[in-house]
Amino acid sequence: MPTPASTLTQPARATTRIVQLFRRGDHLLWISGGALALAVLLVAGLLLVVVRNALPAFWPFPVTAVDRADGAKLLGVVTATQSAYKGTPAQTQLRVGNRELTNADFIWVPTAQLTNFRTPADAVQIERQENGDFFGFLQRVEVKGLSVADGSAAWEKLLALQPGARALATQAKAIQLDGIGAINAKMQTAKLRLVSAQLRAGKNGAVDPALQATVDADLARLQAEYEKLRAESGALAAQAAETQAVFTTIGGEVKKIPLTAVVRAFRPNAMTTREKLAHYFSRAAEFVYGQPRESNTEGGVFPAIFGTVVMTILMSLVVTPFGVVAAFYLREYARQGLFVRLVRIAINNLAGVPSIVFGVFGLGFFVYFVGGGIDQIFFPEKTSLHLPTFGTGGILWASLTLALLTVPVVIVATEESIAAVPRGAREGSLALGASKFQTILNIVLPASVPGILTGVILAMARGAGEVAPLMITGVVKLAPDLPLDGSFPFVHLDRKFMHLGFHIFDMGFQPPNSEAAKPMVFTTTLLLITLVVLLNLFAIRLRDRLRRKYQASAF
Amino acid sequence: MPAPVPLPAPLGAPLATPKPGEGVSAPADAVPPKIRVHSLDFFYGAKQALHSVTLDIPAKRATAFIGPSGCGKSTLLRCFNRMNDLVDGVRHTGRILVGGQDIHVPNLDVIELRKRVGMVFQKSNPFPKSIYENVAYGLRIAGVTHKAALDNVVEKSLHRAALWDEAKDRLHESALGLSGGQQQRLCIARAIAVEPDVILMDEPCSALDPIATAKVEDLIHELKKEFTIVIVTHNMQQAARCSDRTAFFYLGKLVEYAETRTIFMNPANPQTEAYVSGRFG
Ligand SMILES: Nc1ncnc2c1ncn2[C@@H]1O[C@H](COP(=O)(O)OP(=O)(O)OP(=O)(O)O)[C@@H](O)[C@H]1O
Numbered sequence: 100m101p102t103p104a105s106t107l108t109q110p111a112r113a114t115t116r117i118v119q120l121f122r123r124g125d126h127l128l129w130i131s132g133g134a135l136a137l138a139v140l141l142v143a144g145l146l147l148v149v150v151r152n153a154l155p156a157f158w159p160f161p162v163t164a165v166d167r168a169d170g171a172k173l174l175g176v177v178t179a180t181q182s183a184y185k186g187t188p189a190q191t192q193l194r195v196g197n198r199e200l201t202n203a204d205f206i207w208v209p210t211a212q213l214t215n216f217r218t219p220a221d222a223v224q225i226e227r228q229e230n231g232d233f234f235g236f237l238q239r240v241e242v243k244g245l246s247v248a249d250g251s252a253a254w255e256k257l258l259a260l261q262p263g264a265r266a267l268a269t270q271a272k273a274i275q276l277d278g279i280g281a282i283n284a285k286m287q288t289a290k291l292r293l294v295s296a297q298l299r300a301g302k303n304g305a306v307d308p309a310l311q312a313t314v315d316a317d318l319a320r321l322q323a324e325y326e327k328l329r330a331e332s333g334a335l336a337a338q339a340a341e342t343q344a345v346f347t348t349i350g351g352e353v354k355k356i357p358l359t360a361v362v363r364a365f366r367p368n369a370m371t372t373r374e375k376l377a378h379y380f381s382r383a384a385e386f387v388y389g390q391p392r393e394s395n396t397e398g399g400v401f402p403a404i405f406g407t408v409v410m411t412i413l414m415s416l417v418v419t420p421f422g423v424v425a426a427f428y429l430r431e432y433a434r435q436g437l438f439v440r441l442v443r444i445a446i447n448n449l450a451g452v453p454s455i456v457f458g459v460f461g462l463g464f465f466v467y468f469v470g471g472g473i474d475q476i477f478f479p480e481k482t483s484l485h486l487p488t489f490g491t492g493g494i495l496w497a498s499l500t501l502a503l504l505t506v507p508v509v510i511v512a513t514e515e516s517i518a519a520v521p522r523g524a525r526e527g528s529l530a531l532g533a534s535k536f537q538t539i540l541n542i543v544l545p546a547s548v549p550g551i552l553t554g555v556i557l558a559m560a561r562g563a564g565e566v567a568p569l570m571i572t573g574v575v576k577l578a579p580d581l582p583l584d585g586s587f588p589f590v591h592l593d594r595k596f597m598h599l600g601f602h603i604f605d606m607g608f609q610p611p612n613s614e615a616a617k618p619m620v621f622t623t624t625l626l627l628i629t630l631v632v633l634l635n636l637f638a639i640r641l642r643d644r645l646r647r648k649y650q651a652s653a654f
Numbered sequence: 655m656p657a658p659v660p661l662p663a664p665l666g667a668p669l670a671t672p673k674p675g676e677g678v679s680a681p682a683d684a685v686p687p688k689i690r691v692h693s694l695d696f697f698y699g700a701k702q703a704l705h706s707v708t709l710d711i712p713a714k715r716a717t718a719f720i721g722p723s724g725c726g727k728s729t730l731l732r733c734f735n736r737m738n739d740l741v742d743g744v745r746h747t748g749r750i751l752v753g754g755q756d757i758h759v760p761n762l763d764v765i766e767l768r769k770r771v772g773m774v775f776q777k778s779n780p781f782p783k784s785i786y787e788n789v790a791y792g793l794r795i796a797g798v799t800h801k802a803a804l805d806n807v808v809e810k811s812l813h814r815a816a817l818w819d820e821a822k823d824r825l826h827e828s829a830l831g832l833s834g835g836q837q838q839r840l841c842i843a844r845a846i847a848v849e850p851d852v853i854l855m856d857e858p859c860s861a862l863d864p865i866a867t868a869k870v871e872d873l874i875h876e877l878k879k880e881f882t883i884v885i886v887t888h889n890m891q892q893a894a895r896c897s898d899r900t901a902f903f904y905l906g907k908l909v910e911y912a913e914t915r916t917i918f919m920n921p922a923n924p925q926t927e928a929y930v931s932g933r934f935g
Pocket residue numbers: 698701703721722723724725726727728729730741
């Protein structure tokens with residue numbers, strides 16, 4: 100108390116302060132404030148951990164050469180150190196790469212055994228198409244087995260030839276994917292024509308010989324085309340592979356690497372900060388825009404980003420009208436009574452059902468029952484060859500399952516915003532001779548749009564982060580095609596897709612080389628968080644614009 | 655008070671103004687009744703809000719309902735356009751005729767009734783739309799899409815509601831940006847845009863300052879040339895100033911109903927006299 104003389108002052112006792120705190124009710128303030136602070140701290144901590152682990156993932160750290168006590172020389176990047184604990188001495192973790200030679204990307208060595216740390220300027224780190232990174236020293240560059248550059252000129256030559264070799268390899272791959280893929284699809288169609296003819300003819304009936312002949316001819320022609328393309332692609336690949344870089348490892352082993360396999364070659368110890376930054380952003384861009392490599396532990400996650408966005412949007416498109424219509428019926432048309440109360444309780448409880456239960460339902464109902472039914476009716480010839488179209492997991496079924504999972508959120512939010520529409524506006528409309536439906540459409544619905552969007556935002560946030568139900572309704576580790584592309588009918592709702600959430604799970608727990616995937620787990624997590632935040636920001640902006648439009652004024 | 659008379663019940667017949675002197679006892683000034691209420695009892699669930707109310711409201715006149723809070727003025731007013739239908743568990747006995755038509759016959763078109771009987775609420779309730787769209791709302795929901803026709807009606811209604819000069823430059827701005835008094839006049843413009851026969855006003859000035867109130871009162875004087883007006887008010891001066899006839903209600907019963915002059919100068923009932931002179935209520 101500021102003025103001890105005041106008659107309002109409590110008698111001075113040891114407990115006075117505490118007693119006063121409780122008497123004024125301030126302890127509640129402290130408890131609630133503390134709880135909020137804790138919540139903020141947790142969120143900040145989570146972001147910090149993710150960002151801290153994700154950001155250095157693409158940085159070119161120096162390559163260290165070091166001697167081990169047993170006489171071996173090691174070359175690699177120091178990735179972690181561990182101080183001595185009880186009986187275990189201090190240890191250092193090195194990423195030494197060269198997996199096909201050493202069988203281990205990462206090794207732990209007792210720090211005491213390591214001497215003579217140095218960072219040779221000419222140490223080369225190669226990010227390879229396969230087998231992870233390579234560490235070594237460049238000797239020469241060969242074309243068709245003949246040296247074209249060696250010594251200090253070799254490095255320049257390698258940098259000059261690498262893009263061309265990569266381009267050739269990409270071209271060969273494109274022929275394989277697009278050209279050969281298209282031929283395969285055509286062959287499939289031709290075969291299916293035969294099968295459907297067979298189905299029509301019945302079990303013992305014979306297929307029209309003319310049809311049989313045309314299909315055979317088609318197949319032969321396609322087969323020839325296929326052989327030609329394959330030869331073409333093979334020739335390109337062989338031509339590209341003629342250019343090789345010859346390295347020696349620090350142990351003195353010679354290793355030839357075709358330039359087609361070199362994704363990036365760099366000398367971290369000789370790089371300036373500007374070059375390092377350029378390297379960092381080039382890898383970050385590849386991560387966002389590129390295709391995954393090495394069972395998803397390297398390269399990019401673009402298909403997963405794309406799949407997540409498309410799935411979330413599809414889900415919102417389904418859940419919004421469905422939830423809104425259901426809420427309007429519950430609030431405006433249904434007779435309020437025991438039954439409606441029970442329905443409401445059921446809806447609220449639906450939000451608490453474990454998501455995998457929805458996944459199982461989606462698998463049983465959407466995939467097997469609805470999808471299987473569609474296949475029976477519309478794709479009998481494929482079904483008879485056990486080739487499901489809709490009768491297997493796909494982006495449509497995954498989106499519908501998530502829509503079901505999130506519909507309670509939309510219903511509850513919509514009901515609340517309908518209830519918040521002022522009675523005056525409703526009565527004003529009805530008093531002008533509007534029907535109930537017109538009033539709902541013209542007055543109640545526009546006024547409750549911001550509330551509805553709040554529900555959709557929450558639903559999107561929940562849906563985008565959900566993984567378990569997707570794993571059994573359509574997500575795969577590696578999808579050959581995106582759910583939207585240039586081939587007719589452009590939107591392929593039956594396709595399987597990739598998803599960032601599943602990608603994280605897959606990278607963190609499945610790959611042969613989980614140590615190398617660690618930073619990618621965090622970068623992908625950061626990306627998933629960013630994506631959810633972006634989707635939400637978009638919806639929040641939309642809501643605020645609408646809210647300003649319908650804002651009620653106090654007079 | 656006119657004695658209760660047997661009322662005609664033209665079931666399903668179109669709404670029509672009864673011809674003057676159509677066999678019923680006309681009010682003192684011989685104006686034909688627009689609304690006739692006959693022994694109306696009204697219940698909210700078990701609670702009775704109106705007790706056997708019988709009265710005739712003359713066409714093209716302003717009629718005021720006065721009485722202490724909770725006496726059932728709003729309830730009666732909301733019976734005239736059947737807004738009470740929106741409340742769960744209401745029921746009534748007795749009859750209400752608007753323009754000769756019983757409004758409780760089963761096949762009555764409530765939407766048509768509400769177009770004929772417009773309403774202005776105590777708290778102004780413009781829609782969160784532009785001024786133009788507020789006034790055009792009634793026509794739009796009735797299916798009018800012709801732009802020129804809408805423009806025409808909007809301008810005319812705003813003129814009649816004495817709002818045109820203030821609103822003509824901001825027709826397409828939100829109505830929520832208007833002042834309270836302007837909003838209330840906008841609600842009046844919105845009500846008259848659909849050309850009703852009757853306008854019901856439930857304490858239209860209770861949230862307005864004296865100047866805005868005076869504007870609305872002037873408006874009532876203008877409007878009663880074309881419309882039948884029923885106004886609920888707690889303001890005795892207002893009732894005295896702008897109504898032709900006044901009905902005094904107490905505890906759900908119609909205590910006295912006569913020419914406004916009579917109610918204020920020479921009331922027959924001592925309760926009325928006590929209320930209008932401000933000694934209770
Ligand atoms: N929706 C309702 N449900 C139950 N009772 C109601 C309802 N509306 C009004 N009442 C009751 O009916 C009686 C008459 O109400 P009403 O609103 O008609 O009074 P009023 O004369 O308009 O009063 P005020 O001058 O305060 O507006 C009151 O006792 C009120 O409590």
